[in-house]
Amino acid sequence: DEVLLSVTMLRPEEKLLLGALRAEGLAARPLLMEDVAAVVAGQDGPPALAVIRNLSHRDAVNVSRRLEYAGVTTLNRSSVIEACNDKGLQSLLFARHGIPHPVTRHAFSYDQVRSAVSELGMPAVVKPVSGSWGRGVTKMANAECVEAWAGGRESADATGKLFPVVVQSYIDKPGHDLRVVVIGRTPVVAIQRVSDDWRTNTHLGAEVRRVEVTAEIDKLCGQVVDALGPGFYGVDLVEDRSTGELLVLEVNANPEFAKSSERHGVDVAGLYATYVAEQVSV
Numbered sequence: 001d002e003v004l005l006s007v008t009m010l011r012p013e014e015k016l017l018l019g020a021l022r023a024e025g026l027a028a029r030p031l032l033m034e035d036v037a038a039v040v041a042g043q044d045g046p047p048a049l050a051v052i053r054n055l056s057h058r059d060a061v062n063v064s065r066r067l068e069y070a071g072v073t074t075l076n077r078s079s080v081i082e083a084c085n086d087k088g089l090q091s092l093l094f095a096r097h098g099i100p101h102p103v104t105r106h107a108f109s110y111d112q113v114r115s116a117v118s119e120l121g122m123p124a125v126v127k128p129v130s131g132s133w134g135r136g137v138t139k140m141a142n143a144e145c146v147e148a149w150a151g152g153r154e155s156a157d158a159t160g161k162l163f164p165v166v167v168q169s170y171i172d173k174p175g176h177d178l179r180v181v182v183i184g185r186t187p188v189v190a191i192q193r194v195s196d197d198w199r200t201n202t203h204l205g206a207e208v209r210r211v212e213v214t215a216e217i218d219k220l221c222g223q224v225v226d227a228l229g230p231g232f233y234g235v236d237l238v239e240d241r242s243t244g245e246l247l248v249l250e251v252n253a254n255p256e257f258a259k260s261s262e263r264h265g266v267d268v269a270g271l272y273a274t275y276v277a278e279q280v281s282v
């Protein structure tokens with residue numbers, strides 16, 4: 001069975017995946033954007049499945065949609081990639097499915113940001129709906145921050161290209177958040193990301209520490225899978241110190257795992273390859 005691995009480049013994650021897929025006995029090969037034309041033209045017969053690991057969300061959606069329209073199953077599905085690329089859509093999905101998450105408002109203008117921040121109270125968090133590695137995620141500690149943020153952009157951004165953004169209540173967390181890797185329906189590993197920075201992305205230097213997948217983590221991930229369907233996810237959870245409750249912050253459809261796998265010793269690539277092999281054989 002041929003399995004395609006759609007990539008921009010082979011990061012450590014994709015090298016691990018390629019090896020693991022081949023170890024499952026699958027004929028896996030990298031698929032670059034320029035190779036998509038030949039696949040959807042059906043030149044070599046349809047592949048069994050395509051794993052989507054493109055760096056940019058835009059490329060990931062463009063490739064996965066074309067493959068799906070050509071009848072190829074993709075992991076993740078394009079609709080899932082689209083939802084994971086938009087923190088605004090995610091918050092609506094969480095709300096609809098009763099998944100605990102920070103209170104979120106949608107803003108399409110600077111004035112809507114101002115009023116959402118004053119409605120939710122400060123500190124509040126403003127984030128672009130798309131993006132990762134903590135880029136653009138901003139804490140509004142007080143009204144001066146809001147004016148510095150908005151005033152600086154408002155004049156330059158006449159076309160409002162920045163919008164929509166989401167405005168969230170700031171969750172006072174205990175110095176770390178959680179990243180859970182989900183394969184299919186199963187949370188396979190949970191790590192704490194510990195940081196002095198309030199943004200706990202590993203790209204910003206957070207330390208990782210493996211923790212047990214508790215019943216609460218398992219339940220939240222189950223709700224996420226019920227909402228999005230089975231797939232390969234990095235689910236970010238944050239504990240509200242005032243209530244002790246875990247909230248779902250976001251779901252990533254293209255999580256990095258190589259560095260933390262090495263640290264916590266869970267073979268994420270191998271487990272994912274096994275899941276892919278199961279999907280191919282059904």
Ligand code: ADP
Pocket residue numbers: 102125127131132133134135137168169170171172173177198199200201236238249250
């Ligand atoms: P990204 O896609 O860039 O990772 P996130 O929404 O996950 O965006 O935010 C990055 C980090 O910022 C999170 O891992 C978390 O540590 C912190 N953070 C984001 N939103 C909130 C919030 N509402 N309250 C407290 N911390 C937050």
Ligand code: ZN
Pocket residue numbers: 131132133250251252
């Ligand atoms: Zn993200």
Ligand code: MG
Pocket residue numbers: 133134236250
């Ligand atoms: Mg995140």
